[in-house]
Amino acid sequence: QSFNLTCITTHCGGGDWVCVGSSSGHIHCFDRRQGKLLVCWKAHSKSVEYLKAVSCHRLISASGDKTAVLWDLSHSTPLKVSRIYNIPGKEQAMNVVSHKFRNDGLVSIPGGDLLLCAISGRKAVFQAMPQNSGVVGTMFPENEPVVDVKADRIVMCDYEGNRISSSEKFNISSVALLPCRQLVLLGCDGEIHVCL
Numbered sequence: 001q002s003f004n005l006t007c008i009t010t011h012c013g014g015g016d017w018v019c020v021g022s023s024s025g026h027i028h029c030f031d032r033r034q035g036k037l038l039v040c041w042k043a044h045s046k047s048v049e050y051l052k053a054v055s056c057h058r059l060i061s062a063s064g065d066k067t068a069v070l071w072d073l074s075h076s077t078p079l080k081v082s083r084i085y086n087i088p089g090k091e092q093a094m095n096v097v098s099h100k101f102r103n104d105g106l107v108s109i110p111g112g113d114l115l116l117c118a119i120s121g122r123k124a125v126f127q128a129m130p131q132n133s134g135v136v137g138t139m140f141p142e143n144e145p146v147v148d149v150k151a152d153r154i155v156m157c158d159y160e161g162n163r164i165s166s167s168e169k170f171n172i173s174s175v176a177l178l179p180c181r182q183l184v185l186l187g188c189d190g191e192i193h194v195c196l
Contacts, residue, residue, distance in 0.1 A: 011053035021048025050096040082130035082147035088120035
C-alpha cells in the first residue's frame with residue numbers, strides 16, 4: 001500500500017530502524033537493513049510534519065494537528081510517553097526542531113534535557129519535552145499520554161524588545177538551534193535571523 005511520505009528519520013546507533021511520517025498521520029517503522037515493515041501506527045489526526053530519533057528507542061513526532069509526541073518504540077506497539085499540544089503551525093507550514101542536550105551541565109533546560117522548538121509566523125514555543133510517563137505503559141482512556149503539556153507560546157520581539165505585530169509575520173522557511181550559544185537561527189525571506 002502506498003502513502004504520501006512527509007518526513008523521515010533514522011537511528012543507526014543500536015536502533016537500526018528508519019521511521020517515515022505520512023500525510024494520513026501514520027508513522028511507518030522499517031528495519032534499516034532488510035526494508036521490512038516493523039510496525040505502523042496512527043500517530044496523529046493530521047499529517048506528520050516532523051520526526052526525530054532521540055535515542056535507540058525514542059522518537060519525537062510533530063503534526064499539523066498542533067501536537068508533538070514522544071514515543072517509546074521498545075514495545076510491540078509504540079507507546080506515547082508525553083505530548084505537547086497547542087504548538088504553532090499547520091499542515092505543510094510547520095517549522096519544528098528538537099535537541100537532546102548532554103547531561104554535562106553546560107546548558108540547563110528547566111523540565112528536562114530534550115528541547116522542542118516550534119515556530120510559525122511570529123509565534124514560537126521553546127519547551128522541554130517530558131521524558132518520563134510516571135508508571136511505564138500506563139495510559140489514560142483513548143490512548144492519551146500520562147504526561148500531557150500545553151505549549152507555552154511566546155510572541156517574538158525585535159532587537160529593542162518590542163513585540164512584533166501580527167501584520168509583520170515572518171515567512172519562516174527553516175529553523176535551527178545553536179544550543180551551546182543558546183541561539184535560534186530562522187531562515188526568513190532569503191535572510192537568516194538570529195534570535196536569543
